Amino acid sequence: KAGVTQTPRYLIKTRGQQVTLSCSPISGHRSVSWYQQTPGQGLQFLFEYFSETQRNKGNFPGRFSGRQFSNSRSEMNVSTLELGDSALYLCASSPRSIGGADEQFFGPGTRLTVL
């Protein structure tokens, strides 16, 4: 099975722009979660999508948004970019079976640099 794929792998933007990152989960996985990784704050949960609906949300401003399509692929969008948004954005997928004990499989991440 192919793993979680994220595109693009690297992105450079300037302040004030917006950006869209894409994540394709493992085939058959219906849950996609997004995390932001920075040297200062570590790994922080952004949001989780399951069956095209946002199920959980972390403590990020409304500039961070996402969506999930019927094929479980997910995108996240960051509007009005700030320097502090420079980070590695990781996507994770899971089958999300009943019981909730599944592991999450992570993609390689998208490295966003905001200049």
Added chain:
Amino acid sequence: GNSVTQMEGPVTLSEEAFLTINCTYTATGYPSLFWYVQYPGEGLQLLLKATKADDKGSNKGFEATYRKETTSFHLEKGSVQVSDSAVYFCALRENSGGSNYKLTFGKGTLLTVNP
């Protein structure tokens, strides 16, 4: 809220040395506990997990035991190799009927193993 505290790094060891990375947690209820590993330039890989008290997770010579009485999940390996050099993250996830798929991570511990 939930939190994970793991020992600050970096940790530098010689090959074949014994490794311990401490991890303690604060959570409501009975979370599942995980250790993830991140190699340079890559996403996170699940190393091992434990879903209930006294469970021992193990993989590739690494072990960790879910200790509810001390709220700990310390990572150990009897003999490290140069290839174990990476960043290790302790994480927890609440098990609230499968409705919560948010992982809470520790800050990460950088391990360097010298030949």
